[in-house]
Amino acid sequence: MIVALYGVAAVALGLAWPGGLTAWVAAALLVALGGVVGLVYLLSRGAGAATEEANLKAAEHERREALLRLEVEGTGVGLGLVDESGRWVQVNESLTTILGRPAAELRGTSLPEVERAVGELQAGTRTSWHGETSALALTVSATPVNGSGVLYLVEASDVSAAKRAEALRDVLAAVRHTIATSATWDQAGPAILAALGSTLGWDAAQFWMLDDQNVFRLRHAWHRDSERLFEFERDCQATGIPAAEGVFGRARKSGVPAIDRSITPQGNPALVVAARKAALNAVVAVPAAGGGDVRCVLALFSAQPEEQREDAMNMLATMGSEIGQFVQRAETTAALQRSEADHRAIFERAPMGIARISAEGSLVEANAALLAMLEHDFATLRDQAWPDLLRSYDQAAGRARVAPLLAGISAGDSVQVRAATGDGRWLWLQMTATSIPDELGRPEHVLVMVEDVTKVRDAQDRATEALEAQRTANADLEKLDRTKTEFLSIVSHEFRTALTGIQGFSELIRDGGLEPDELRAYGGYIFNDAERVNRLIGDMLDLDRMESGRMIFRMADVDVNEVLSDAIARAAASSNVEFKPDLDPRLPIVTGDRDRLVQVVSNLVNNAVKYSPEGGTVTLTSRSEGGYALITVADTGLGIPPDEIPHVFERFRRVRSGAAQSIAGTGLGLTIVKQIVEMHGGKIWVESAVGHGSAFHFTIPLAVETVTPAMQLRHA
Amino acid sequence: MPDATAGSHSYTVLVADDNEVAQRLCRRVLEKAGHRVLTASDGQEAVNLALQDSPDIILMDVAMPGMDGLEAMRQIRAQKPGMTVVIASAHSMASDRDRFLAAGADDVLSKPFKLTELTGVVDRLGGRSSSAQA
Numbered sequence: 001m002i003v004a005l006y007g008v009a010a011v012a013l014g015l016a017w018p019g020g021l022t023a024w025v026a027a028a029l030l031v032a033l034g035g036v037v038g039l040v041y042l043l044s045r046g047a048g049a050a051t052e053e054a055n056l057k058a059a060e061h062e063r064r065e066a067l068l069r070l071e072v073e074g075t076g077v078g079l080g081l082v083d084e085s086g087r088w089v090q091v092n093e094s095l096t097t098i099l100g101r102p103a104a105e106l107r108g109t110s111l112p113e114v115e116r117a118v119g120e121l122q123a124g125t126r127t128s129w130h131g132e133t134s135a136l137a138l139t140v141s142a143t144p145v146n147g148s149g150v151l152y153l154v155e156a157s158d159v160s161a162a163k164r165a166e167a168l169r170d171v172l173a174a175v176r177h178t179i180a181t182s183a184t185w186d187q188a189g190p191a192i193l194a195a196l197g198s199t200l201g202w203d204a205a206q207f208w209m210l211d212d213q214n215v216f217r218l219r220h221a222w223h224r225d226s227e228r229l230f231e232f233e234r235d236c237q238a239t240g241i242p243a244a245e246g247v248f249g250r251a252r253k254s255g256v257p258a259i260d261r262s263i264t265p266q267g268n269p270a271l272v273v274a275a276r277k278a279a280l281n282a283v284v285a286v287p288a289a290g291g292g293d294v295r296c297v298l299a300l301f302s303a304q305p306e307e308q309r310e311d312a313m314n315m316l317a318t319m320g321s322e323i324g325q326f327v328q329r330a331e332t333t334a335a336l337q338r339s340e341a342d343h344r345a346i347f348e349r350a351p352m353g354i355a356r357i358s359a360e361g362s363l364v365e366a367n368a369a370l371l372a373m374l375e376h377d378f379a380t381l382r383d384q385a386w387p388d389l390l391r392s393y394d395q396a397a398g399r400a401r402v403a404p405l406l407a408g409i410s411a412g413d414s415v416q417v418r419a420a421t422g423d424g425r426w427l428w429l430q431m432t433a434t435s436i437p438d439e440l441g442r443p444e445h446v447l448v449m450v451e452d453v454t455k456v457r458d459a460q461d462r463a464t465e466a467l468e469a470q471r472t473a474n475a476d477l478e479k480l481d482r483t484k485t486e487f488l489s490i491v492s493h494e495f496r497t498a499l500t501g502i503q504g505f506s507e508l509i510r511d512g513g514l515e516p517d518e519l520r521a522y523g524g525y526i527f528n529d530a531e532r533v534n535r536l537i538g539d540m541l542d543l544d545r546m547e548s549g550r551m552i553f554r555m556a557d558v559d560v561n562e563v564l565s566d567a568i569a570r571a572a573a574s575s576n577v578e579f580k581p582d583l584d585p586r587l588p589i590v591t592g593d594r595d596r597l598v599q600v601v602s603n604l605v606n607n608a609v610k611y612s613p614e615g616g617t618v619t620l621t622s623r624s625e626g627g628y629a630l631i632t633v634a635d636t637g638l639g640i641p642p643d644e645i646p647h648v649f650e651r652f653r654r655v656r657s658g659a660a661q662s663i664a665g666t667g668l669g670l671t672i673v674k675q676i677v678e679m680h681g682g683k684i685w686v687e688s689a690v691g692h693g694s695a696f697h698f699t700i701p702l703a704v705e706t707v708t709p710a711m712q713l714r715h716a
Numbered sequence: 717m718p719d720a721t722a723g724s725h726s727y728t729v730l731v732a733d734d735n736e737v738a739q740r741l742c743r744r745v746l747e748k749a750g751h752r753v754l755t756a757s758d759g760q761e762a763v764n765l766a767l768q769d770s771p772d773i774i775l776m777d778v779a780m781p782g783m784d785g786l787e788a789m790r791q792i793r794a795q796k797p798g799m800t801v802v803i804a805s806a807h808s809m810a811s812d813r814d815r816f817l818a819a820g821a822d823d824v825l826s827k828p829f830k831l832t833e834l835t836g837v838v839d840r841l842g843g844r845s846s847s848a849q850a
Contacts, residue, residue: 489809493779496806496827501737503828508744511831525737 078156080106081143084122086115089151098136098158113138118152135160168315171199175319184334185327189220192323196300197222200312203280204229204301206236207288208248209327215240216248216297228278232301235274246271251285252294257316258285279303284313286320290328298323353450357433361390361406364445373429373452375422385422392417393431405433405446416453428457490652494536494667501529539668543651546675553593553679557703560590560597560629564620567601576614577635582621590629590700596676597700601633603669604696608635611694627702628682634695640688648686649674673698727772727842728752732762732788733804734780738827742775742834749835751842759783766792766799772842775825775834778805778816786819793820800844802837804829 078095080088087110091103099106117129117140128141139155174195182188189207197205204223208216218236223229241248250258260283275283280301288296298320347354353370355363363382371378376385394404396415403413414432421427430451438444505522508514514522545551561583568579590597601620608618612635621632640648652667677684677698688694729751731742736757743753754769756762758780766774766788774792778785789801803816808826816824822844825837 489807492808493806496808497735497738497779500735500806500828501741504738504741504745504831504834507831508741525740529737 078154078158080154080156081151082110082114082118082140082154083151084118084149086110086118086152095154095156098156111138114140114152114154121152132159135163165311167199168312171195172315172319174199176322179322179326182326182330184330185323186220188326188330190222193220193222193298196298196319197224200300202300202302204232204278204299206233206299206301207323208241208297208299210243210295211240213240214243216243219296232274232278232280235277236271239270239274241271247283247285248297248299251287251297255287255289255294257287257313257320259283259313260285275301284316286316288320288324288327290324290326290331294324296324296327353452355386355448355450357405357446357448359406359445362386370450373421373427373450374419375425380422385419389417389419389429389431392419393433405431405448416457426454427452428454487651490667491536491540494652495533498529498533498536501525502533536668539672542672543668543675546672546679551679553596555591555593557589558592558594558597558700560631560700561585561587561622563594563597563601564622564631567598567605568620570602571605571609571618575609577609577612578615578617580617580619582619584622584624587622587624587629588702590680591703592680592700593676597680600673600676600698601631603673604633604698607669607696608633608637608694611635611637613637616693624702625699628699629702630697630699632695632697634693636693638694639690639692640686640694641690645686645688649684725839725843726750726752727838728754728769729838729842730754730756730762730765730769730771730774732756732759732765732774732780732785733777734758735777738777745831745834746838749838751838759785759788762788763791767795770796770799773800773802773838773844775802775804775838776821778803778807786816789820800841802841 078092078098080091080095083089087108088106091099091106093103096103096106111133113131113133113136117131117138120126120129121140121142128139131138131140135158137157137159141153141155143151143153175192178188178191178195182191185207193205193207196202202224203226204221206218206222207220209219211217217240218233221233221236223233243249243252247258247260261281275281278301280303282302282304284300286298286300287294288298290296298316300316347365347367349369350367351369353373354367355370356365358364363378363386366378366381371381374381374385390405393415396402396417397404397413400415402415414430416428416430419427419429430453432449432451434447434449436445436447502525505525509519509522509526542551564581564583568581572579605618605620612618616636618636619632619634621630621634623630623632649670651671674684677700681701682699684696684698686694686696729742729746731739731746731753733739733742733755734757739755739757743755746753754765754771756765760783762774762776762780762785763783765771774789776785776789780788783791785803785805789803792799792801800822801820802823802825803819803821804825804827805812805816806827813824813826822841823837825833
């Protein structure tokens with residue numbers, strides 16, 4: 001590089017010298033040296049002698065010097081002579097420009113590099129020295145001057161632009177390296193900003209990102225070590241810059257770096273105030289676009305309102321875009337990682353049991369909730385409990401017409417299965433299988449959600465039972481209601497039938513004009529029906545008392561044979577049938593309400609008489625059988641048709657066939673009889689054949705004590 | 717036997733009722749009013765008498781042993797569609813009345829009845845089927 005620069009300087013001289021470039025390179029160097037000789041002469045003239053010849057020579061020298069000066073000053077290469085100490089003796093204008101100081105100031109001063117070069121050349125190892133500072137490329141050569149010892153020619157050229165370009169490339173390389181070796185922007189950011197700021201000579205380098213409210217917030221910051229810059233960073237942290245404002249807004253909108261050479265209040269006020277306070281005057285905002293929207297801005301601050309070179313701006317633009325893409329990649333990766341972590345957390349911490357099943361049906365993974373629910377460790381669940389559960393699922397699925405678990409391609413089918421836990425508790429599990437296909441759509445594994453619905457299920461079962469009980473109760477009530485309505489209908493029919501005679505015949509009597517025998521007959525009808533109505537009312541009340549449990553039985557020892565004998569004695573007096581007692585004299589006494597048992601017997605005897613033809617036979621039998629007294633009242637009467645037999649003890653089911661039509665009863669007699677017998681702990685039934693008669697049997701439990709001799713005697 | 721105090725028309729009335737007292741009441745009242753009274757004690761007997769004697773009007777009880785009054789009416793009507801049948805029943809709820817009329821009764825006489833209701837329904841409807849049966 002130094003050789004090249006030297007060449008450039010030589011070419012420049014050659015071009016300026018008459019006669020062209022290539023052939024004159026060497027000559028140019030000689031002329032330059034000749035100029036140096038002239039310079040040396042001029043420098044020494046003030047102390048020299050003055051002769052005519054000398055004057056002529058001096059004039060000639062002066063002319064040549066003027067020419068040379070023109071040439072030397074016209075070149076862009078900085079040239080200067082230094083003495084043996086390295087101090088400037090003479091400089092051309094280019095050198096004063098490069099070094100940034102006027103010739104008068106430079107004279108007598110030195111550059112450390114030049115001093116070192118002179119020292120090395122004096123040591124005699126070489127005749128020229130090349131070196132460079134951050135901004136200069138230097139060539140120092142020894143030039144012997146007659147009478148003045150040795151002077152040294154210094155050629156200097158400004159290489160700051162090249163150095164800057166190199167620095168930019170280095171920064172870009174450093175940024176790329178950092179990006180390549182960092183996982184997140186938070187890792188890469190500080191290193192990149194530090195490299196950028198220090199290498200490129202900024203006072204502060206910052207990275208700003210848009211937040212949810214579309215406001216830029218300081219994310220990372222670097223600054224040169226300075227109290228005011230530290231404060232600037234703090235101020236920046238405390239502020240936010242709306243996305244569209246100021247230099248950030250311009251950079252964001254244009255997508256290329258934007259510059260504020262002097263930070264003015266027209267930009268973001270807060271940022272301006274902070275920058276002013278920190279004596280920062282220039283800012284470059286570099287958009288870091290990750291594709292599409294610019295969400296990040298790299299901001300470089302400097303105290304000097306410097307001209308920004310195009311190459312630097314280009315580099316910054318490139319870097320901004322690379323940083324932007326990196327930030328986006330890093331954010332996407334972070335989001336993916338967060339998402340995966342979230343899903344993992346859902347799997348691990350879900351209160352619902354989750355299992356992953358291979359396409360072959362084996363348990364691959366089970367979360368903690370599932371293991372806890374089923375009270376198994378993973379290995380036991382996988383090897384023992386899961387195969388059972390899978391079978392249960394498929395059976396339940398079959399019943400529910402849901403696809404088997406492994407074929408459960410469609411999502412969201414649930415079945416409930418009964419399963420025992422490791423501790424032997426039985427649970428109701430609701431299992432929902434979802435097939436997870438691979439990229440080609442083949443079932444890769446099945447995700448099974450398992451919920452313990454035991455409580456829900458138990459509650460449902462209880463609710464169903466309660467509902468069932470309620471339905472039954474309702475049905476019973478409805479039946480009762482129907483029975484009641486039916487009963488009312490029947491009762492009113494019975495009363496109205498009886499009242500028909502009473503009302504009709506009393507109307508006849510009231511209207512008068514009847515014969516005495518008619519009056520007697522009608523009075524008899526009225527009396528009978530009135531009596532029947534009264535019996536009906538009494539029977540109904542009896543029945544109601546018995547059925548509602550309000551009838552009081554006065555239980556005592558009862559001699560059944562005596563009851564039967566009394567009934568025969570009463571009925572025989574007023575009927576034309578023959579009574580045949582067949583009483584067991586050894587029949588023990590029973591425990592019962594004597595009046596009610598009399599009611600039972602007289603009812604059956606009256607029925608037997610009513611349904612018997614004249615001259616028929618009514619047989620009364622008593623036996624002791626299996627702890628009961630068995631009593632039978634049999635007649636040789638009409639008999640009961642087979643289809644009527646099941647109904648004879650029902651209310652108002654009188655057998656009214658044939659001659660029975662004229663037999664007045666309440667229709668409640670047998671119903672009451674049955675109630676009384678059953679309330680004594682006995683049974684009643686009937687055997688009958690139409691045309692041969694009927695036999696009513698009933699039993700009454702025997703009393704615990706044995707029969708008395710007196711009774712035996714009486715019935716012997 | 718027709719009574720001397722009978723009205724202008726004398727009809728043959730069949731009283732079908734299993735209740736002996738009701739039969740006697742109807743016979744006494746209707747004969748006094750000059751009508752001829754036949755009695756039946758169940759549905760089958762009523763059908764037999766109705767077809768055999770062609771009464772002008774039938775007073776038919778419903779709740780009778782064996783064949784009930786409604787079935788008897790149906791069988792009679794099957795043979796003699798113009799026969800006048802009045803249902804006389806102690807089933808006297810409003811729904812019963814509708815049920816009997818729907819079954820084809822010419823009228824319904826609810827028990828217990830006033831004697832004028834009995835004679836009235838015979839006077840009113842006794843002549844209705846006579847021409848048809850003539």
